[in-house]
Amino acid sequence: MNYLKLIRMYFKLGILNELEYRANFYVQIFQTMLGLLVALGGLSVIFGHTETLNGWVSSELLAVVGVYFLIGGSIRLVIQPSMARFMEDVRMGTLDFTLIKPEDAQFLISIRQIQIWKIVDVFVGLGVMGIALAQLGASIGLGQALNFMIALLAGSAIVYSFWLILATCSFWFVRIDNILVIFESMYEAGRWPVGIYPGWLQFTLTFLVPIAFAVTVPAEAMTGRLTPTTILGAVALAAAMLTISRLFWRTGIRHYSGASA
Numbered sequence: 001m002n003y004l005k006l007i008r009m010y011f012k013l014g015i016l017n018e019l020e021y022r023a024n025f026y027v028q029i030f031q032t033m034l035g036l037l038v039a040l041g042g043l044s045v046i047f048g049h050t051e052t053l054n055g056w057v058s059s060e061l062l063a064v065v066g067v068y069f070l071i072g073g074s075i076r077l078v079i080q081p082s083m084a085r086f087m088e089d090v091r092m093g094t095l096d097f098t099l100i101k102p103e104d105a106q107f108l109i110s111i112r113q114i115q116i117w118k119i120v121d122v123f124v125g126l127g128v129m130g131i132a133l134a135q136l137g138a139s140i141g142l143g144q145a146l147n148f149m150i151a152l153l154a155g156s157a158i159v160y161s162f163w164l165i166l167a168t169c170s171f172w173f174v175r176i177d178n179i180l181v182i183f184e185s186m187y188e189a190g191r192w193p194v195g196i197y198p199g200w201l202q203f204t205l206t207f208l209v210p211i212a213f214a215v216t217v218p219a220e221a222m223t224g225r226l227t228p229t230t231i232l233g234a235v236a237l238a239a240a241m242l243t244i245s246r247l248f249w250r251t252g253i254r255h256y257s258g259a260s261a
Contacts, residue, residue, distance in 0.1 A: 002103065007111055014114030028117040032069075032124050039065045039191050054196045059135040061193070064219040066129030068190045071155065071214050073121025075187075079160055080180070081113035083167040087177065090170045095256060106249050110164070129222065136223065144224060147231055151221040154231075154238040155214040161241035162210055164249060171252035183209060190215035213237065 018024055043065070047058045056064075086109040089095040098112070099105050166183070169176050186209050189197070194205050194212040206212040213234050220226040 003107060006103065006108070010111050010114055011116070014116040018116045025117050025120075028120050032120050036065075036069070036124060036128070039068070042191070054193065056193055056196075059132050060219070060223045060225070062135065063129055063132035063222050064193055064215060065191060066125050066127075066132055067152075067215050067219045067222065068125070069121050069128060070125030071152075071159065071218075072187060072190070073118055073123075073125055074156065075159060075163075076115060077118040077122065078111060078114055079163050080184075081115045082110050083163050083180070084177075085109075085113040086167050087170040090256065091174065093257075099253070099256075105253070106164075106246070110160070133222070144221070147226055148218060148221040151218040151226065151231060151234055154234040155210075155218050157238040158210045158234075158241050159214045161238075161245035164245040168245075168249050168252040171255045187211055187214075193219070210237075210241075 043058060043061055046053055046061075051057070053061065086095070089098065089109075095109075098108050101108060163180075163183075166176065166179055169179075186205070189201075189205055190211045194202050194216045197205065202212070217226065217230060217234050221231065
Protein backbone atom coordinates (compact mmCIF):
# COMPACT_ATOMS: atom_id res chain seq x y z
CA MET A 1 0.00 0.00 0.00
CA ASN A 2 2.92 2.35 0.68
CA TYR A 3 4.16 1.84 -2.86
CA LEU A 4 0.74 2.67 -4.30
CA LYS A 5 0.58 5.81 -2.18
CA LEU A 6 4.03 6.83 -3.40
CA ILE A 7 3.08 6.27 -7.03
CA ARG A 8 -0.07 8.35 -6.56
CA MET A 9 1.92 11.10 -4.85
CA TYR A 10 4.54 11.29 -7.60
CA PHE A 11 1.85 11.37 -10.28
CA LYS A 12 0.16 14.22 -8.43
CA LEU A 13 3.46 16.10 -8.25
CA GLY A 14 4.04 15.45 -11.95
CA ILE A 15 0.63 16.93 -12.77
CA LEU A 16 1.24 19.99 -10.58
CA ASN A 17 4.66 20.59 -12.13
CA GLU A 18 3.36 20.31 -15.68
CA LEU A 19 0.37 22.56 -15.01
CA GLU A 20 2.85 25.41 -14.56
CA TYR A 21 3.59 25.10 -18.28
CA ARG A 22 0.26 24.19 -19.87
CA ALA A 23 1.54 24.93 -23.36
CA ASN A 24 3.51 21.68 -23.01
CA PHE A 25 0.22 19.80 -23.31
CA TYR A 26 -0.48 21.23 -26.75
CA VAL A 27 3.12 20.70 -27.82
CA GLN A 28 2.84 17.07 -26.77
CA ILE A 29 -0.38 16.60 -28.74
CA PHE A 30 1.30 18.09 -31.82
CA GLN A 31 4.36 15.82 -31.44
CA THR A 32 2.22 12.73 -30.92
CA MET A 33 -0.04 13.47 -33.89
CA LEU A 34 3.00 14.15 -36.07
CA GLY A 35 4.57 10.85 -35.04
CA LEU A 36 1.30 9.04 -35.69
CA LEU A 37 0.96 10.60 -39.15
CA VAL A 38 4.50 9.52 -40.01
CA ALA A 39 3.80 5.96 -38.85
CA LEU A 40 0.49 5.73 -40.71
CA GLY A 41 2.05 7.34 -43.77
CA GLY A 42 4.70 4.65 -43.81
CA LEU A 43 2.04 1.94 -43.67
CA SER A 44 0.12 3.63 -46.49
CA VAL A 45 3.18 3.73 -48.73
CA ILE A 46 4.08 0.11 -48.05
CA PHE A 47 0.60 -1.30 -48.58
CA GLY A 48 0.11 0.82 -51.66
CA HIS A 49 2.51 -1.61 -53.33
CA THR A 50 1.90 -4.92 -51.55
CA GLU A 51 -0.79 -6.71 -49.53
CA THR A 52 1.49 -8.24 -46.91
CA LEU A 53 4.85 -7.44 -45.34
CA ASN A 54 6.68 -10.58 -44.25
CA GLY A 55 3.29 -12.20 -43.64
CA TRP A 56 1.81 -9.22 -41.74
CA VAL A 57 -1.31 -7.55 -43.16
CA SER A 58 -2.02 -3.85 -42.75
CA SER A 59 -4.38 -4.28 -39.77
CA GLU A 60 -1.79 -6.35 -37.90
CA LEU A 61 0.90 -3.75 -38.53
CA LEU A 62 -1.52 -1.12 -37.24
CA ALA A 63 -1.60 -3.13 -34.01
CA VAL A 64 2.22 -2.98 -33.93
CA VAL A 65 2.02 0.82 -34.24
CA GLY A 66 -0.47 0.92 -31.36
CA VAL A 67 1.80 -1.12 -29.08
CA TYR A 68 4.76 1.02 -30.19
CA PHE A 69 2.99 4.19 -29.01
CA LEU A 70 1.74 2.54 -25.83
CA ILE A 71 5.16 1.29 -24.71
CA GLY A 72 6.99 4.38 -25.97
CA GLY A 73 4.58 6.62 -24.08
CA SER A 74 5.07 4.60 -20.90
CA ILE A 75 8.85 4.87 -21.24
CA ARG A 76 8.75 8.63 -21.73
CA LEU A 77 6.09 9.04 -19.04
CA VAL A 78 8.05 7.52 -16.16
CA ILE A 79 11.14 5.47 -17.01
CA GLN A 80 13.15 7.89 -19.15
CA PRO A 81 12.69 11.04 -17.00
CA SER A 82 13.22 9.10 -13.78
CA MET A 83 16.44 7.50 -15.02
CA ALA A 84 17.69 10.84 -16.35
CA ARG A 85 17.02 12.41 -12.93
CA PHE A 86 18.78 9.49 -11.24
CA MET A 87 21.92 9.91 -13.39
CA GLU A 88 21.95 13.62 -12.66
CA ASP A 89 21.71 12.92 -8.92
CA VAL A 90 24.68 10.55 -9.16
CA ARG A 91 26.78 13.20 -10.96
CA MET A 92 25.79 15.94 -8.52
CA GLY A 93 26.13 13.75 -5.43
CA THR A 94 22.52 14.42 -4.44
CA LEU A 95 21.39 10.80 -4.55
CA ASP A 96 22.00 10.84 -0.79
CA PHE A 97 18.57 12.40 -0.26
CA THR A 98 16.96 9.35 -1.85
CA LEU A 99 19.15 6.74 -0.16
CA ILE A 100 18.34 8.01 3.34
CA LYS A 101 14.59 7.64 2.83
CA PRO A 102 12.92 4.63 4.51
CA GLU A 103 11.53 3.12 1.28
CA ASP A 104 13.43 1.04 -1.28
CA ALA A 105 15.81 3.37 -3.14
CA GLN A 106 15.49 1.54 -6.47
CA PHE A 107 11.73 1.96 -6.38
CA LEU A 108 12.03 5.64 -5.53
CA ILE A 109 14.50 6.48 -8.32
CA SER A 110 12.28 4.58 -10.78
CA ILE A 111 9.18 6.74 -10.26
CA ARG A 112 10.41 10.06 -8.91
CA GLN A 113 10.19 12.04 -12.17
CA ILE A 114 6.97 11.90 -14.19
CA GLN A 115 6.27 13.85 -17.36
CA ILE A 116 2.51 13.59 -17.20
CA TRP A 117 1.70 14.93 -20.68
CA LYS A 118 3.49 11.91 -22.22
CA ILE A 119 0.36 10.01 -21.25
CA VAL A 120 -1.07 11.34 -24.52
CA ASP A 121 1.09 8.74 -26.32
CA VAL A 122 -0.35 6.02 -24.10
CA PHE A 123 -3.95 6.94 -24.93
CA VAL A 124 -3.13 7.25 -28.64
CA GLY A 125 -1.56 3.80 -28.52
CA LEU A 126 -4.67 2.33 -26.89
CA GLY A 127 -6.87 4.02 -29.50
CA VAL A 128 -4.80 2.72 -32.42
CA MET A 129 -4.88 -0.79 -30.96
CA GLY A 130 -8.66 -0.60 -30.69
CA ILE A 131 -8.95 0.48 -34.34
CA ALA A 132 -6.64 -2.34 -35.39
CA LEU A 133 -8.78 -4.91 -33.60
CA ALA A 134 -11.90 -3.48 -35.21
CA GLN A 135 -10.32 -3.77 -38.66
CA LEU A 136 -9.21 -7.32 -37.94
CA GLY A 137 -12.72 -8.16 -36.79
CA ALA A 138 -11.14 -9.87 -33.86
CA SER A 139 -12.89 -10.51 -30.59
CA ILE A 140 -10.16 -11.23 -28.07
CA GLY A 141 -10.91 -14.27 -25.97
CA LEU A 142 -9.76 -14.76 -22.40
CA GLY A 143 -6.68 -16.75 -23.44
CA GLN A 144 -5.57 -14.23 -26.06
CA ALA A 145 -6.15 -11.30 -23.69
CA LEU A 146 -4.14 -13.08 -20.99
CA ASN A 147 -1.29 -13.74 -23.40
CA PHE A 148 -1.29 -10.09 -24.43
CA MET A 149 -1.18 -8.86 -20.84
CA ILE A 150 1.62 -11.29 -19.96
CA ALA A 151 3.61 -10.29 -23.06
CA LEU A 152 3.03 -6.58 -22.35
CA LEU A 153 4.11 -6.90 -18.70
CA ALA A 154 7.12 -9.02 -19.64
CA GLY A 155 8.16 -6.54 -22.33
CA SER A 156 7.75 -3.60 -19.95
CA ALA A 157 9.83 -5.37 -17.30
CA ILE A 158 12.58 -6.12 -19.82
CA VAL A 159 12.72 -2.51 -21.04
CA TYR A 160 12.71 -1.16 -17.47
CA SER A 161 15.53 -3.51 -16.47
CA PHE A 162 17.52 -2.52 -19.55
CA TRP A 163 17.15 1.19 -18.74
CA LEU A 164 18.06 0.58 -15.09
CA ILE A 165 21.24 -1.28 -16.04
CA LEU A 166 22.28 1.52 -18.41
CA ALA A 167 21.49 4.23 -15.85
CA THR A 168 23.35 2.35 -13.09
CA CYS A 169 26.51 2.56 -15.20
CA SER A 170 26.60 6.22 -14.13
CA PHE A 171 28.16 5.05 -10.86
CA TRP A 172 31.33 4.28 -12.83
CA PHE A 173 31.10 6.58 -15.87
CA VAL A 174 30.63 10.35 -15.66
CA ARG A 175 28.20 10.80 -18.56
CA ILE A 176 26.30 8.04 -20.33
CA ASP A 177 23.41 10.16 -21.63
CA ASN A 178 24.43 9.43 -25.22
CA ILE A 179 23.80 5.72 -24.67
CA LEU A 180 20.20 6.47 -23.73
CA VAL A 181 19.85 8.68 -26.81
CA ILE A 182 21.02 5.74 -28.92
CA PHE A 183 18.33 3.57 -27.33
CA GLU A 184 15.70 6.18 -28.18
CA SER A 185 16.90 6.20 -31.79
CA MET A 186 16.85 2.41 -32.03
CA TYR A 187 13.38 2.29 -30.50
CA GLU A 188 12.11 3.91 -33.70
CA ALA A 189 12.70 0.53 -35.35
CA GLY A 190 9.91 -0.84 -33.15
CA ARG A 191 7.29 0.64 -35.49
CA TRP A 192 7.80 -2.46 -37.62
CA PRO A 193 7.88 -6.17 -36.67
CA VAL A 194 11.43 -7.23 -35.93
CA GLY A 195 11.08 -10.14 -38.39
CA ILE A 196 11.24 -7.82 -41.41
CA TYR A 197 14.83 -6.78 -40.65
CA PRO A 198 18.06 -8.59 -41.65
CA GLY A 199 19.26 -11.35 -39.34
CA TRP A 200 21.99 -9.32 -37.64
CA LEU A 201 19.56 -6.49 -36.91
CA GLN A 202 16.92 -8.93 -35.62
CA PHE A 203 19.51 -10.26 -33.15
CA THR A 204 20.43 -6.71 -32.08
CA LEU A 205 16.81 -5.64 -31.58
CA THR A 206 15.98 -8.83 -29.69
CA PHE A 207 18.90 -9.50 -27.38
CA LEU A 208 21.14 -6.42 -27.28
CA VAL A 209 18.40 -3.77 -27.33
CA PRO A 210 15.18 -5.63 -26.36
CA ILE A 211 12.77 -3.82 -28.65
CA ALA A 212 11.33 -7.07 -30.01
CA PHE A 213 10.08 -8.10 -26.58
CA ALA A 214 8.74 -4.60 -25.89
CA VAL A 215 6.72 -4.16 -29.10
CA THR A 216 6.67 -7.09 -31.53
CA VAL A 217 5.91 -9.85 -29.01
CA PRO A 218 2.88 -8.06 -27.43
CA ALA A 219 1.63 -7.22 -30.95
CA GLU A 220 1.95 -10.90 -31.90
CA ALA A 221 -0.08 -11.83 -28.82
CA MET A 222 -2.71 -9.26 -29.72
CA THR A 223 -3.08 -10.57 -33.28
CA GLY A 224 -2.97 -14.26 -32.35
CA ARG A 225 0.48 -14.87 -33.88
CA LEU A 226 2.29 -15.59 -30.62
CA THR A 227 3.62 -19.08 -29.95
CA PRO A 228 3.83 -20.66 -26.46
CA THR A 229 7.61 -20.87 -26.80
CA THR A 230 7.90 -17.13 -27.39
CA ILE A 231 5.69 -16.17 -24.46
CA LEU A 232 7.59 -18.48 -22.13
CA GLY A 233 10.87 -17.06 -23.39
CA ALA A 234 9.65 -13.51 -22.79
CA VAL A 235 8.61 -14.33 -19.21
CA ALA A 236 11.90 -16.11 -18.50
CA LEU A 237 13.91 -13.20 -19.93
CA ALA A 238 11.88 -10.69 -17.93
CA ALA A 239 12.56 -12.59 -14.69
CA ALA A 240 16.26 -12.85 -15.52
CA MET A 241 16.54 -9.16 -16.46
CA LEU A 242 14.77 -8.02 -13.29
CA THR A 243 17.13 -10.14 -11.19
CA ILE A 244 20.25 -9.00 -13.04
CA SER A 245 19.27 -5.33 -12.93
CA ARG A 246 18.57 -5.57 -9.19
CA LEU A 247 21.96 -7.16 -8.52
CA PHE A 248 23.68 -4.60 -10.75
CA TRP A 249 21.89 -1.78 -8.92
CA ARG A 250 23.02 -3.08 -5.53
CA THR A 251 26.59 -3.36 -6.82
CA GLY A 252 26.44 0.20 -8.11
CA ILE A 253 25.15 1.55 -4.80
CA ARG A 254 28.19 0.10 -3.06
CA HIS A 255 30.42 2.15 -5.40
CA TYR A 256 28.52 5.41 -4.87
CA SER A 257 30.30 8.34 -3.23
CA GLY A 258 27.84 11.16 -2.64
CA ALA A 259 27.98 14.62 -1.20
CA SER A 260 28.11 13.19 2.33
CA ALA A 261 30.94 10.74 1.57
